[in-house]
Amino acid sequence: MHEHYADAIADPDPIRLAPDLVCLRFEVMKVRSALGAVRHLLANGTVRPGDTLVDSSSGIYALALALACHRYGMRCHIVGSTTVDETLRVQLEILGVTLERMPPSDDLMLDQNRRVERVGQLLLENPDYHWMRQYHDAIHYVGYREVAEEIGRELPAGPLTVVGGVGTGSSTGALAEYLRAAGRDVLLVGVQPFGSVTFGAEHTADPDMIIAGIGSSIEFRNVRHELYDRIHWVSFAYARAGAVALLRESGIFTGLSAGAAYLAAGWERRRNPGRTVVFLAPDTGHRYVTAAFSAYSEVPELTALAPREVAGTDDVALPWSVTDWTVRLTARRTPRLPAAVPGRAS
Missing domain, CATH: 3.40.50.1100 (Rossmann fold)
Incomplete structure (x- = not known):
């Protein structure tokens, strides 16, 4: 039995949408x-x-x-x-x-x-x-160790592709770090909004963007750039299409960053068959009802959407761009993961 509500909602619900596709659904991921x-x-x-x-x-x-x-x-x-x-x-x-x-x-x-x-x-x-x-x-990486361990237990052995909003790096980056340390073959795919400085797209702008939680106009110093293999930049309109499609196809009601991750995860599945793709749904869709879901009839089908594949950030453009993040040099201010505190948060 949980001792506190925070303990009850801290862990995700892994939901298998296809043999090779898993949604890691959180109530409030952070x-x-x-x-x-x-x-x-x-x-x-x-x-x-x-x-x-x-x-x-x-x-x-x-x-x-x-x-x-x-x-x-x-x-x-x-x-x-x-x-x-x-x-x-x-x-x-x-x-x-x-x-x-x-x-x-x-x-x-x-x-x-x-x-x-x-x-x-x-x-x-x-x-x-x-x-x-x-x-x-x-220090915000530490809490995701238990999530990585759960993924390790729940999913069969084999290569994984982890897809999710970059944000501060503490979710996607931490999961990849801990899973790789446990011996997993992990391809890490980050999702960003246009205008975010984290991976060099500050020269772009999305006038409809309300998914600031996965990127920022300021530098996030705990993002470890060398952990990421590929980056997707997704517009509000396409993130909304992803969120609506996820609800329609699976019943999962999530926020816009999950919609963007679902869109990117579908492309990653087609690009790299044979890997289990895990995408993060960090929150529910309730606070986006008016701004996004109320216009659900206007969104395009995901099958009609495709990214612009670019060689570098100079070519990033709306509504969806993707690049192989081949730079593996340590970022100028790479943080070190704190040692995990023994025991769970409960």
Whole structure:
């Protein structure tokens, strides 16, 4: 029996959609990351129960960190994006979170820069606060060790292709790292929105983009570029088509990053037959109903969509581009994975 709600939703539900296709469906994926990070910080004495943890979030990480703080008796301060909706605001405040929301803005870069600047001010005003640094600290890899172990148990031996949003690198990157360390042959495929700087597509822009959680207008320093074999850039319109198709074909109601991953996973299956393809669905589709799912009748069939294969980031273009990420040089600021804390987060 679970001791806390966070423990109950931290682990994914592996759902087999075809003999060689598996959806790793999470309620809130970043709960796994936040639980692992907070547990690690407590175990090594960096923080103590009752301390305040602070970070910036566009939504999902805010809830994940709030639940981890509730689980371990910590205080939580979130500098939230303009995209934090009323449903999430109410949950956070009832959980005891101090929430600051940025002023309304259609400019995601401005919104993110404002949040980062405000976190810096909070740390100057409150030097005892601990900044979780979800965009920069490799400690967020730790919680995914258990997920990698579950994949190892659930799926038969053989080569795997892991597909998912890059985000901070703590999900897809960590899964590949731990699976490879266990001896698995893993092809890692990252999904990005247009405009993200992480893999050099900041010169592009998607006017409809609301899937900022898988990429960013700022550098994510805990992304280990050398872990990735291929990168897909997917537009809002195509991510929406993927999410609608996933719901129609499997019954799985997910967010837009899962839709983008499902689209990319289908292409990867056709390109590399003989591998089991695992794609990540990090959250549900509830907060996208108005922005994406309400126009479900307008989306194209996935069979009609194909990516533009490009040699480098200079040629990346909407609505869907893919490149083999052949650069294997260690990134300038490659983080090291912290040692895993013994035991689960429960």
